[in-house]
Amino acid sequence: MRTRLYRDGRLEKENFPATEISGYVTDRRNAVWIDLCRPTPADLAALGDELDLHELAVEDVLGDHQRPKIDVYDNHLFVTVYAVRHDGDRFVPAEIDVFVTDTALVTVRMDPALDLAEVIRRWDGAPHLAANGVLFLLHGLLDWVVDGQLQLVLDLDARAEELEDELFEERPANAKETQRRMYELRKTTARFRKIALPMRELFGTLLHRDRGVLHGSEMAPYYQDVYDHVLRTAELLESLRDLLANIRETRLAQQGFRLNQIMKRLTGWAAIIAVPTAITGFYGQNVPFPGSGESWGFWASLVLVSVTSVALYAVFRRNDWL
Template sequence: MHTRLYRNGALEKEGFPIADVSDYVGDPGSTVWFDLCSPTPEDLGVIGEELGLHELAVEDVLTDHQRPKVDIYDNHLFITVYGVHFEEDRLDPVEVNIFVTPNALVTIRGSDHFDIGEVVRRWDAASRLAGHGVMFLLHGLLDYVVDTQFDLVQELDAEAEALEESLFEEGVHDARELQRTMYVLRKNATGLRKIALPMREVIGTLLRRDQELVADPVMAPYYEDVHDHVLRTAEWVESVRDMLANARETRLAQQGFRLNEIMKRVTSWAAIIAVPTMITGFYGQNVPYPGEGESWGFWMSTVLVALASVALYAAFKKRDWL
């Protein structure tokens, strides 16, 4: 069981059944956390009744693909964020819904791909702040979510830069592989943008001084730090998207340039072939012509073909058409 009980800033108990939570939430000096992974509607209904959760918030948990947000109710907050997870090189975010009451934090994960164990390790590493109750727990969770998003945008930026440099490397590119890499990067950057940009509003709402549930001057600087990371992530992901858009335009320009080069060369060779064809066709007429039936007529046509071909080749080469 992912459950914890803090009392007076110290971890007192963990791993107890969720059914025992109701015994602790009534104590103002206690802070309770418990985690659910893909719970049933019945489980959510029981928890909603025990903690007095709003029915609309419980309904949102049962509805997939919520936008990252903060909903404010009379006695609790409802927060939706997304963790980073990859499935076959594709970003597959994990929805995490959070209920925040004055002395309880409830996390509901869409799947076990969200590493809740890393969140617990962060709490243990910063146990000196455990006396700040729910806001301490919420900070550790949001800090982990934002850090994983920040790490991802760094990786995408490095991959985008490598892609840009590869466009100008000498040698023949595997066009299909390059196109696939560009597509996957753009798709992952777009997916990250959808879950990272709304985090500015989420953290900004929590930092509002009129929120009694999260009013804690000691924890405020830590949330400001998370907010700074959110802004950097949002700006960086936009930069990566612009970089990938430029790479795509560069690739299209290169393809257009290469196509023009190919067409220019094909047209030039067609012109070189057309002149000998014209000369030999002239000498193949069924009417009298100079040199008909004479050996010098054959040699004259051969010389004309050779001279015309060489002249055209030299002219095209001088203009860089070949």
């Protein structure tokens, strides 16, 4: 467990034991951050009793794959968001459950590989906002989450544009490799949409004036700025989906065009070969014909084969059939 104590907008203490939490959260001049990584059900139950958290919110933490959301209870908020973590080239969504009370921000994460050091750096980089207490802490966390999502969709968009450029190269890359990259990109985008698009609804609830969460707070414009990034992420995702659909349709059209070109060339060569076959078959008859048994008959058939083959090739070439 990691802890921080802000008092009157100043950082007073870090990494203090859990036994001191109850003494700090009762003072409205304080803002306490508590970070739990893979807590046990008993730990969550004890924390819920300490902060008077709703039992349904505590149950949601224990359930896997919650949808990004915000639940408003009488004395606290429960927020579920997904941070972006990279495992090599693979995108891994990391769930963060957040309890927001008047004097405490509790983050719960089940992925130990998810590091919140960047969130702490953002808090330390804006000490002039620390006087806003828990709203300041929540803003730093959500700002970090949204920025990570925005950066991921920008990376996905750049990869989609690279695929689009490859489609029109004179010598396209390996077809199987291109198909695999296209499939992985579409799969990643579909997974990412599930955790990014609900953020619009989450911030819509958080910014709603009737809720009173940010009413009259100095932090309201800062949350609005994060919301703008959420909207940009959603817009980029929609355009990315359209781009991937266009890339797929273009690739299918190119495959059909290339298949038609191949069939056209094969048909043209088959026609060129068919004429000499017909001529030589005619001269191979077992009945008398003009030139039968004469040397000039052989040369006549050879000239006829050559002339007709060249003529057919020239006609097909002029019509772009070869």
